[in-house]
Amino acid sequence: MSELTPLRQKLLTLLADGLFHSGEQLGEQLAVSRAAISKHIQAVKALGLEVYSVSGRGYKLAVPLQLLDQVRLSRELAPSRVDLIPVIGSTNQHWMASLAELNNGDICVAECQTAGRGRRGRPWISPFGGQLIMSMYWRLEQGMAAAMGLSLVVGIAAVEALETQGFTGVELKWPNDLYLNGRKLAGILVEMSGTAGGPCQLVIGMGLNLLLPQSEQERITQPWAELSELEAVTDRNGLVIALSQQLQRSLELFEQEGIAAFREQWNRLDYFNGKPVRVLMGDQEIHGIARGIDSQGALLLELESGKIKRYLGGEISLRSNTGDW
Numbered sequence: 208m209s210e211l212t213p214l215r216q217k218l219l220t221l222l223a224d225g226l227f228h229s230g231e232q233l234g235e236q237l238a239v240s241r242a243a244i245s246k247h248i249q250a251v252k253a254l255g256l257e258v259y260s261v262s263g264r265g266y267k268l269a270v271p272l273q274l275l276d277q278v279r280l281s282r283e284l285a286p287s288r289v290d291l292i293p294v295i296g297s298t299n300q301h302w303m304a305s306l307a308e309l310n311n312g313d314i315c316v317a318e319c320q321t322a323g324r325g326r327r328g329r330p331w332i333s334p335f336g337g338q339l340i341m342s343m344y345w346r347l348e349q350g351m352a353a354a355m356g357l358s359l360v361v362g363i364a365a366v367e368a369l370e371t372q373g374f375t376g377v378e379l380k381w382p383n384d385l386y387l388n389g390r391k392l393a394g395i396l397v398e399m400s401g402t403a404g405g406p407c408q409l410v411i412g413m414g415l416n417l418l419l420p421q422s423e424q425e426r427i428t429q430p431w432a433e434l435s436e437l438e439a440v441t442d443r444n445g446l447v448i449a450l451s452q453q454l455q456r457s458l459e460l461f462e463q464e465g466i467a468a469f470r471e472q473w474n475r476l477d478y479f480n481g482k483p484v485r486v487l488m489g490d491q492e493i494h495g496i497a498r499g500i501d502s503q504g505a506l507l508l509e510l511e512s513g514k515i516k517r518y519l520g521g522e523i524s525l526r527s528n529t530g531d532w
């Protein structure tokens with residue numbers, strides 16, 4: 208993965224409009240030679256961006272790019288801290304290494320992750336500018352036990368934030384995915400640090416697909432969706448602001464009332480509610496009908512016998528009963 212130097216960041220700012228820019232013009236604006244521009248273009252491509260090069264016309268991005276705006280984010284999310292690191296290993300890891308310095312609601316955002324992770328350590332594909340990549344810090348005074356069901360609350364908050372921005376039809380998959388038309392739109396990864404009897408420090412990470420380059424699409428090994436499928440204008444900075452604000456509101460309610468306060472919302476948004484599913488636990492596979500969640504956030508499964516069985520936490524995976532995912 209290429210490094211995003213200050214010069215390359217300026218180059219991307221010039222190319223972000225999606226129009227053609229000649230190598231000569233870019234060189235003049237950045238005070239470098241045309242040959243240097245060509246090398247920097249190759250480095251930009253290594254970030255997962257598609258750049259067209261046409262003789263006589265110059266360079267253009269395959270799709271326009273909305274860069275994250277540190278000034279706007281810091282202003283609208285004050286007093287929360289906002290770390291904008293264009294290319295990062297992992298926003299979650301950056302915050303996990305900074306716990307002593309953080310306050311509730313502080314966020315780290317990035318244009319691109321080079322070592323993003325999903326559930327159970329799976330790699331998370333994060334092309335430059337193609338996603339909303341964000342991690343939020345939160346401290347739960349009640350301790351680790353009180354964090355039960357937190358990823359469900361984060362999912363609900365994300366759907367509600369998207370709705371405020373005009374994006375409707377997004378659903379949820381237990382325990383930590385956003386779905387669009389039956390395909391994965393976003394993943395949530397909650398990491399925690401704490402000791403028994405003490406407060407729990409949480410880092411809540413999310414990667415949400417906005418518009419993925421063709422080259423990156425081919426690397427994804429499961430059915431996926433992107434927000435660009437919905438007919439609404441995407442403002443990446445506006446999405447970060449809306450998500451941060453809704454997350455803070457939802458986490459405050461969660462601290463006061465727990466997951467029970469969100470049960471009705473979850474069951475309304477649950478993509479699999481009422482559908483045949485498989486629950487995977489190691490080598491064991493259990494078939495049934497998904498029946499939403501209970502007041503503790505446990506997955507409810509109606510077995511063939513008619514009995515309702517609950518599943519909570521651990522190495523549990525939910526799959527459709529009609530396909531691999």
